[in-house]
Amino acid sequence: MALTLTEAQRLLLGIISSVESGITTPEEAVTELADLKAKAVKANIPTFQADYTLENFQSIRDAYVSEYESSYEPTYDTSTDVDYDPSY
Amino acid sequence: MLVIGSHALRIGLEEVGKRLNRAPSDLDILAWPGEADYFILEANLTVEKRVGNKWLCRAPDGRWVEIEIATTGSSSLDYLRWEFEMTVSTAADFYGVVIPVAPLEMLYSLKRAHRHSPRMFHKHVKDYNLLREIVKTDALPEITKKRYQETVEREKLRTPSLNKSTKDFFDDKVSNRTFIHDQIHEVMAFGDRPMFEKIKIDPNKVACSKEKFFALTHEERAHCVQEEVYVIALERAIIPMLFEGEGMATPVEAYKWALMRICTTLCSGWFREFALENYEDLMLRYNWTYTNKFLKAVEEGRIRRIEK
Numbered sequence: 001m002a003l004t005l006t007e008a009q010r011l012l013l014g015i016i017s018s019v020e021s022g023i024t025t026p027e028e029a030v031t032e033l034a035d036l037k038a039k040a041v042k043a044n045i046p047t048f049q050a051d052y053t054l055e056n057f058q059s060i061r062d063a064y065v066s067e068y069e070s071s072y073e074p075t076y077d078t079s080t081d082v083d084y085d086p087s088y
Numbered sequence: 089m090l091v092i093g094s095h096a097l098r099i100g101l102e103e104v105g106k107r108l109n110r111a112p113s114d115l116d117i118l119a120w121p122g123e124a125d126y127f128i129l130e131a132n133l134t135v136e137k138r139v140g141n142k143w144l145c146r147a148p149d150g151r152w153v154e155i156e157i158a159t160t161g162s163s164s165l166d167y168l169r170w171e172f173e174m175t176v177s178t179a180a181d182f183y184g185v186v187i188p189v190a191p192l193e194m195l196y197s198l199k200r201a202h203r204h205s206p207r208m209f210h211k212h213v214k215d216y217n218l219l220r221e222i223v224k225t226d227a228l229p230e231i232t233k234k235r236y237q238e239t240v241e242r243e244k245l246r247t248p249s250l251n252k253s254t255k256d257f258f259d260d261k262v263s264n265r266t267f268i269h270d271q272i273h274e275v276m277a278f279g280d281r282p283m284f285e286k287i288k289i290d291p292n293k294v295a296c297s298k299e300k301f302f303a304l305t306h307e308e309r310a311h312c313v314q315e316e317v318y319v320i321a322l323e324r325a326i327i328p329m330l331f332e333g334e335g336m337a338t339p340v341e342a343y344k345w346a347l348m349r350i351c352t353t354l355c356s357g358w359f360r361e362f363a364l365e366n367y368e369d370l371m372l373r374y375n376w377t378y379t380n381k382f383l384k385a386v387e388e389g390r391i392r393r394i395e396k
Contacts (some may be wrong), residue, residue, distance in 0.1 A: 006383045009330045013339060013379055020338045049333035056336045063341070 003043040011036050012050050019057045020064045026057035089123040090171055091180065091189045092116045092198060097215060099180055100192040104222060109214070110185075114152035115182060118164045118190075122211060124155045131183035147183055163201070163235035170228060171230070196223040201235035203364060205243055206352045213351065213367045220365070247356040266331040266393055269323060275385035276318045276378070285314035298358045313350065313363045313370060318378045320346035320354070326379055331393075339379045347371065 013077050018024040024063065033050060040048040091099075094115030098108040124143060128135060133145035133153055139160070145153040158165040167190070169372065171177060177188035190198075196219040226232055253313065263319050273282040285291075286308075287300040301309060325342035328334035350356075351364045363370065385391045 004387070006387045010380065010383055012330070013326075016336060016338050016377075017340075020340070047331075049331075051333065052336050060336060060338060 003039050005045050005048055008036060008040050008043075008045060008048045008050075016057075016060060020060050022061065022064075026054055026061055029057045030054050043083065089117060089119040089127060089187050090177070090194075091116055091187050092167075092195065093180065095180075095182070096190045097192075097195055097219075099189050100195060101180060101218075103178065104192070106218075106222075110141060110211075114154055115147070117153065117155045117187070118167055119155050119157060120168065121157050123294075124157055127155070127185055127187075130185045134184070142385060153183075163231050163238055166231040166234065167198075167228075170194070170231065178373070191224055192219060193227040195219060197226055197228040197232040198235065200226060201232050202239045204245060204352050204360065205239055208242065209348045209352060213364060217365065217367060245353055247353055247360075266327055267391055268394060269319065269324075271391045272319045272322055272327075272382070273315065275382060275391050276315055276322070278311040283308065283315050287312065296359065302332060303357065309362060310366060310370060310373060313359070313366070314373055316350060317343060317346045317370065320349060322379070322382055326382070339376060340374065343374055343378070 012033070015024070015029050015036070019026055019029045030053070033052060037048070037050060093114070094108065094110070094112035095115055098112055099370065100106050117124075117127065127133070128143075128145060130147050131153075135143055135145050137144040139186075141157040141159050141164070143157065145155060147153050156164050156170050171188065171190065171194065179186050179188045179192055181187075196216075199216040199219055200213060203212065205212070216239040270282075273284065277283065284296065286304065287296040289295050289297050301312065304312065321339070321342035325337035325345065329337050347363065347367070347370055351360060351367060355363070382391075
């Protein structure tokens with residue numbers, strides 16, 4: 001069955017979520033995204049937009065690590081301290 | 089001088105047999121001007137920055153110490169007076185200086201005063217609800233009210249007016265331009281029809297009825313908020329990414345962000361308060377298949393794109 005726009009969008013969400021949870025690396029995600037975009041072109045889906053870079057995937061993963069994994073650090077590690085916000 | 093913030097919360101929780109779910113990072117202090125100078129000298133702090141009545145200092149161990157100076161007419165002055173007159177606080181040693189620690193009643197008041205601020209919301213909302221369960225009622229309502237106003241003014245917190253037509257309300261720069269908001273609600277509805285229809289006052293206005301909302305069961309109220317969260321997450325993060333080539337978003341972060349917006353600057357009054365007080369429950373109810381539910385509706389033609 002030919003790839004549809006919504007199926008391509010589902011696959012994109014899957015790639016992003018896999019990076020976020022650490023199942024795939026940002027580098028692997030870039031390759032997977034390139035494959036997906038090639039399939040979208042082949043299936044003639046010009047409206048599929050997904051111009052994301054390694055940095056985009058890296059920031060998704062970094063945000064997850066910073067928020068979830070570091071909050072369970074057993075030590076009094078200050079490496080994740082927030083920057084001072086002068087607007088406060 | 090008083091210790092507030094996470095350090096005070098950790099100490100206060102330990103006194104009632106509970107523990108803080110994180111390691112406190114920076115140290116927050118309320119102080120009279122003279123006391124601040126004394127503490128800086130005795131604790132060997134370095135003042136890095138002064139922003140208004142807040143002094144940001146670096147401690148010898150490299151950690152931040154934020155000192156809020158009590159000024160005339162400010163809530164910080166009221167907190168210091170309240171503590172001096174009303175309670176006997178626990179004291180603890182910080183950098184060689186023994187400082188009284190704000191009791192949980194005061195920490196609850198402080199959290200309550202900035203519970204609608206997006207700044208570090210996810211941390212504060214958990215603290216707020218934990219304190220609310222322990223303290224039950226606000227023992228310092230007038231000071232809380234004053235500090236709340238200070239927060240609103242400092243952070244320029246505003247919520248949109250709901251007394252508008254649906255068309256005017258969504259005619260902004262942030263809503264998606266691909267699908268109609270009410271149609272997204274229809275396809276994301278928990279039941280046959282969107283939950284908000286059960287609580288609307290006027291079918292053509294955005295405003296809803298408090299009485300109708302609280303006449304619903306808790307489950308229905310949670311669904312009502314959650315439906316709004318899914319719609320906002322889709323409309324402001326997922327749809328712009330998938331259909332408009334905008335920035336990358338993850339479904340769970342979009343949901344979390346949308347819930348934060350409902351609890352802070354997108355909604356107000358009883359709806360926002362319900363969302364805030366049930367934050368953890370609403371997070372636990374997160375269903376990761378919501379994006380698929382929406383895309384299935386697109387596939388089946390149950391929602392149509394806006395014609396341009």
